[in-house]
Amino acid sequence: MLSRLIRALPRDWLVWMYKAVPFKRLKDYAVHRTQAKFLMSVLGVITDSTGRVMLLKHTYREQPWGIPGGWMEEEKPEEAMAREIREETGLSVKRLRLVKAIYGQKPDRVDLIFRGELDGSELGEKGFKSNSEISDMLLCRPGDWPEGLPEDQKKLITELLREER
Structure with a gap:
């Protein structure tokens, strides 16, 4: 109800009220509740x-292979x-950098x-550890995808790797 009320107010009024109200916590609460x-x-x-690209075999998906991720x-x-x-592999990564944001x-x-790189020092004796969520890991050459990798992920991987060249 609060969000409907606030959305009905003219934007200029909202800006004026935000500037005029001295209570930061109240303003933060109102913004949080209405967005x-x-x-x-x-x-x-x-x-x-x-x-080679790291792909994980998820135990709960119809198309089981995919890139690592989560909430x-x-x-x-x-x-x-x-x-x-x-959590998914027992491995570490280095040089992580944000390259894209997508609305889904x-x-x-x-x-x-x-984008990131596996910490190669862990691939030897410690290696990948399966769990209830991930049953297998694959390092594959771009384009040499396993069956069960969704088309949108193939496209995303290919696009990002091409942009780096």
Whole structure:
């Protein structure tokens, strides 16, 4: 109800009220209650030192292969991406950088897309660790995709790797 009321007010009034109200917490509360809410996810196009792309086999998806990712918690986006990779694989990444943001639906969300590299020192003896969410990991050459990798992810990976060249 508060959001409908505020959306009905002229924008100039809202700006004036925001400037005039001295209580920051009240203003923050009003803004929070009246703005659209989105989930935030992080997705990573992660490569090894030879340029192979890391794909994960998800246990709960119809098309099981995909890039690593998940929902953000109350953390910085880079920390969320590193945490998701660590939780899903037991591995670490380096040189994470945000390269793209995409609006997605079902559910409404903003996907933050990262590029990064696997920390190669862990690929040897420690290696990948499967869990209830991820059953396998694959490092594959771009274009040599496994069956079950969604078309939108193939396109995203190809686009990001091409932009780097």
